[in-house]
Amino acid sequence: MAIRVLIWNEGRHEKQNPKVAEIYPNGMHGAIAAHLRKSNEFTVSTSSLDDPEQGCSEKGINDTDVLLWWGHMYHDDVADAADSGHFSKIFRRLMGTTCNLKWREAAEREILWVTRPGHPIVKGIDDHFVIPTEEMYGEYFDIPEPMETVLISSFAGGEVFRSGITFTRGAGRIFYFRPGHEMYPTYHDRNVLKIVENATRWAAPAWPAKPVTFVNRKMGWV
Amino acid sequence: MAIRVLIWNEGRHEKQNPKVAEIYPNGMHGAIAAHLRKSNEFTVSTSSLDDPEQGCSEKGINDTDVLLWWGHMYHDDVADAADSGHFSKIFRRLMGTTCNLKWREAAEREILWVTRPGHPIVKGIDDHFVIPTEEMYGEYFDIPEPMETVLISSFAGGEVFRSGITFTRGAGRIFYFRPGHEMYPTYHDRNVLKIVENATRWAAPAWPAKPVTFVNRKMGWV
Amino acid sequence: MAIRVLIWNEGRHEKQNPKVAEIYPNGMHGAIAAHLRKSNEFTVSTSSLDDPEQGCSEKGINDTDVLLWWGHMYHDDVADAADSGHFSKIFRRLMGTTCNLKWREAAEREILWVTRPGHPIVKGIDDHFVIPTEEMYGEYFDIPEPMETVLISSFAGGEVFRSGITFTRGAGRIFYFRPGHEMYPTYHDRNVLKIVENATRWAAPAWPAKPVTFVNRKMGWV
């Protein structure tokens, strides 16, 4: 059965800024969706902030196996039920931390180094890859210790960042992936798209586990 | 300089139930406070739900190095700013999970096994200890993978529980410790008090680190 | 392409002890192999200590995706190149610890609790299962902190044990699974066989990553 993917994007930058629209005529979610749709492993939907229920209806979420979330400027516009990227309400809620970081928009070179070779998320990726033009994110990144650190970036300006990290919460798997800015063609990058695709596969539920029942247990059950 | 400890307790059980008052005439917080006050390493305060600002004023928290939290029945009465025990708002917020579990009140035997010998939190504790009469908490305990698993319990009824576990969030250290129920004299137990004391020392800030500045960094800084 | 599985067993108990031979006429490796061979996902080989090169030739290992290792009494007979179970040379080498533990052979009840619901290794397993007759292994189990704790056992005698735990080393995945003794029919247990099967699938390489090249890197490469 196909993995049901919902790609959520604020979806405003490309409407408001012609330069963004030029790079991403169908939005960043559109670029990612187009890539994932090449494989019949995925059933891909997209939604955005200005959709009904902010693109995050309960039914929509229930019918989703993997949620890809992209947010940048409008976190505060998202109701408590939803929102993301490093500052998204959904990610901060799952981490229990501020998820804050240092940053710079200077269209600089980012090099991403693989720190967990053989991991499913870096399938087909070399020991490193370069994104010529990116926003800088720098440590300290206020997150809990990751379960796995899969990618670490260096930036031309000298900063470093844990750019690909995994966590589990309950039966769910979380992958945080740093790259991507509305003004740079990051989501057309072969390596970036490949990692998003790999991570989607990796985050899909391994099996349809039924919810845990947290009951009052009686003595003598065994 | 002494470690400033604030012991927060709902503080209602002992007022409402004569049996609890008999076991803990000064409340469970009183029993713990009395133990910690034997050492001049600690400056101990206590507060409870029915105190002004629910015993959690901003000033009170700012003047606290280590917060001990005990809650059971009144989590929902605690304003969003505060609350704990496994279901406390503060713990769930830091974990990013429901912190739910299985349970049974049958006054049964709990055996706690040390799974990280030599850890500062189990200083002076043997390889295991027994609490003759306790409430049962059973797995699955819905928490993220701990940084360290220091204690695991078995119960007479056959269940197991990760009873002593550590996490970090930002510069803070978190220790979750399972034992303790208002109807059982757990907080008079020598091993339990010793672990609470050890954990208070362990959780105290290692040094007065100044808050991280999450700034927009300029190119050419290095 | 099928996952190439090599099941290694000391292979002596069933030859020396008629009671073991009665429970496992084809050895414990035979019981596991028979189960895995029901699926065409696996290509299964078996070998044992008294085979040429102790059943661990370099070619044999190179042609293996997942190695299942069972050892009990003859760890010291295994050359440095090979050996396992909790005391196997191969496991101790990968952990960097003694892997020692407490134990008792009293044919007692073991209950295994799932502590990571939804994990691929416990696919199809309920929140717990019972093995009526087993050897006891008790904490402290001298291992590094696991990446994931998937199963914790309680024993009738009151001990606990981290019975299903995962680690990564390089591109490899390691699952330690406690149950199994030559005198008990553990490897005929439906849940045990299912977990061994799931773990085999989980430990299989995600993709044929080429070995990392640890080179002297020249300046100006980027």
Place this chain on the structure above:
Amino acid sequence: MAIRVLIWNEGRHEKQNPKVAEIYPNGMHGAIAAHLRKSNEFTVSTSSLDDPEQGCSEKGINDTDVLLWWGHMYHDDVADAADSGHFSKIFRRLMGTTCNLKWREAAEREILWVTRPGHPIVKGIDDHFVIPTEEMYGEYFDIPEPMETVLISSFAGGEVFRSGITFTRGAGRIFYFRPGHEMYPTYHDRNVLKIVENATRWAAPAWPAKPVTFVNRKMGWV
């Protein structure tokens, strides 16, 4: 009681190379020892490869709380009982991995970023510090997932490295710290010395835990 520190160094570079002797007239171990001896918290000894029993007698080790190990070129000269740095026999044995990495000697700038603010090991260290002239170590660094990642480096050439990481093994604490080369004055750097000092304090045993007894346990003990 003072923390008993043993600083082991190959101790050959400074004898063989006048340039090294100029930077470290008493060896690198001498520079570190001189710093630690400023505090009466430590009792400091030093030893080296050409000392009796290679500077690692059983008695010497038994009388040591914290072992600082520096090795570079002569790992293979160290008997199996001893040896270190990233390639030291002792570190590889504890990690269970090759501990291999990429490298370059180009006297380049290293920037170390703190990724666990408030940690005892970075007490008094700013959010980053710069070493103007260092050897490069680059990822992939073949180690298990660290318990804590405290420092990550970027190098002028674009590489990154997990330069300050912690592990536990049994009751012991391990800190791997990257910087230091015999041709650069790294061990005269204020930040480097401070981190070595902090880490020595951090790695000291929390209490004199007696060794775990891994016994055959009898039924009916409880």
